[in-house]
Amino acid sequence: MPYDLPATVTEIERQLAESGWDQPPKLYALVETGHLQANEPALADLLEDSDPEGLTPVEQEPIETDVAEFLSGIEWPESVAGCALVNEVVMLPDGAAQERPAEVDEEAWATAHPDARDVRLVVGVLRGGERASVLRIRGREGAEDDLLAAPDLVPNLAIALLATLGETPPEPA
Secondary structure, three states, X not given: OOOOHHHHHHHHHHHHHOOOOOOOOEEEEEEEHXXXXXXXXXXXXXXXXXXXXXXXXXXOOOOOOOHHHHHHOOOOOOOEEEEEEEEEEEEOOOOHHHHOOOOOOHHHHHHHOOOOEEEEEEEEEEOOOOEEEEEEEOXXXXXXXXXXXXXXXXXXXXHHHHHHOOOOOOOOO
């Protein structure tokens, strides 16, 4: 069934943007709304006005370990059409990593770098391999945030998410 994954990923990001920055990583199961309406009576009233053929993001337990390690232990049931991960990171310009002194904490150094930018990324995937991603770049000193959307802004993360669904991504061309 075709779902509007880009709209779902964008909606997740918009809801998180209302809560501000400095949020921990979050994982969502993407479940067909009609499935939730039929099988989860406690959610039926909340989803009453929702398109039964759309996707509903269901936030999972907090991620309290390394994201890559956490994802490697996830397997979704067939009722889950896809999943999405939200993570905030520090982005540096190309070549900045070569400037880092050898004996400093990488995260602290990156955060203090004068060209560092806070970024929130949301990557979603569906069974069958569809991908969507949204990247919010925190505006500097009162400036508006920038928002970018594309199918594959963070390909390695999309591949890791697809693996949680038992999907093997296609070989690069």
